[in-house]
Amino acid sequence: AGNRQEFTLMKRDSVWTMTLPTTAPVRTDEVANLVTSLGALKAESIAAESDEATAFGLHEPSATLALSIAEPPAEGAVSDASGESKTMQLALAEHDGKIYAKRGDGGPIYEVNKAFFDQFRAEFRSDEALEFDPKDVQHVTLKSGKDSNSFARKGGKWVFEAEPDLPIDSAKIEKILTEIKAIKSDRYASYTSDQLAPYGLEQPHFELSLTLDNQQPGEKSFTLRVSEKTVAHQSPASPPPAADAAKPSTPQSTTANFATLLGRDGVFLLSSDAVKKVFVP
Numbered sequence: 001a002g003n004r005q006e007f008t009l010m011k012r013d014s015v016w017t018m019t020l021p022t023t024a025p026v027r028t029d030e031v032a033n034l035v036t037s038l039g040a041l042k043a044e045s046i047a048a049e050s051d052e053a054t055a056f057g058l059h060e061p062s063a064t065l066a067l068s069i070a071e072p073p074a075e076g077a078v079s080d081a082s083g084e085s086k087t088m089q090l091a092l093a094e095h096d097g098k099i100y101a102k103r104g105d106g107g108p109i110y111e112v113n114k115a116f117f118d119q120f121r122a123e124f125r126s127d128e129a130l131e132f133d134p135k136d137v138q139h140v141t142l143k144s145g146k147d148s149n150s151f152a153r154k155g156g157k158w159v160f161e162a163e164p165d166l167p168i169d170s171a172k173i174e175k176i177l178t179e180i181k182a183i184k185s186d187r188y189a190s191y192t193s194d195q196l197a198p199y200g201l202e203q204p205h206f207e208l209s210l211t212l213d214n215q216q217p218g219e220k221s222f223t224l225r226v227s228e229k230t231v232a233h234q235s236p237a238s239p240p241p242a243a244d245a246a247k248p249s250t251p252q253s254t255t256a257n258f259a260t261l262l263g264r265d266g267v268f269l270l271s272s273d274a275v276k277k278v279f280v281p
Contacts, residue, residue, distance in 0.1 A: 063117070137177055140208070208223070231258070
């Protein structure tokens with residue numbers, strides 16, 4: 001909320017990807033649903049003439065879209081010889097409980113279905129899991145506020161580095177590693193990591209670092225940074241039960257912390273329950 005997202009999705013060789021502000025894989029189903037809806041979009045009604053945009057909130061639209069469409073090749077030309085495209089623009093505004101739209105080339109103001117507007121607020125970027133095997137982790141550092149604790153794997157057991165002779169419960173460290181591996185970036189607050197201050201991530205309250213076995217392929221370390229700052233997050237509705245397919249379940253509102261992975265673009269929402277499971281006393 002309050003931070004406008006701008007991003008570009010591009011289709012190359014029949015594959016959709018995010019190309020700006022970062023390069024990332026996308027949720028193909030969400031993109032396909034949006035494109036299908038755009039192709040079949042019809043207004044519920046004509047609300048007003050074009051010069052009344054301010055009255056319907058379209059002077060400061062809630063969302064804007066620029067859609068590039070490949071032009072069909074000229075008659076007799078090779079199918080992919082043209083390479084030309086046309087761009088259509090659409091502005092959407094949420095005003096007085098209704099959704100209004102206006103094309104970039106002028107014309108009247110339309111009222112459109114709210115379900116179409118909701119598609120713009122879907123998460124298009126794919127989630128990115130941490131790919132590692134917990135048994136390959138050799139070193140763990142957990143920071144909460146000013147407290148920092150480090151653990152090393154020695155002889156098949158975990159050792160508290162500050163006091164190696166202090167007996168600790170290795171199973172608890174293994175459980176933390178399992179919780180970390182389950183973390184996914186289901187929803188992004190920002191697709192870049194350029195501005196971390198609004199999310200409380202310039203000097204995060206929580207930080208976790210993992211160092212992996214150098215003999216194993218893949219990344220050798222991960223650093224997860226989590227803000228103390230939280231936000232109410234409405235998770236997607238689960239599929240309707242089979243017995244009553246016409247009645248979708250209500251989206252569940254949960255609390256999430258802002259988080260980022262060092263070396264990867266983006267600030268994502270991490271369930272506060274997951275934060276509590278990782279950053280344990």
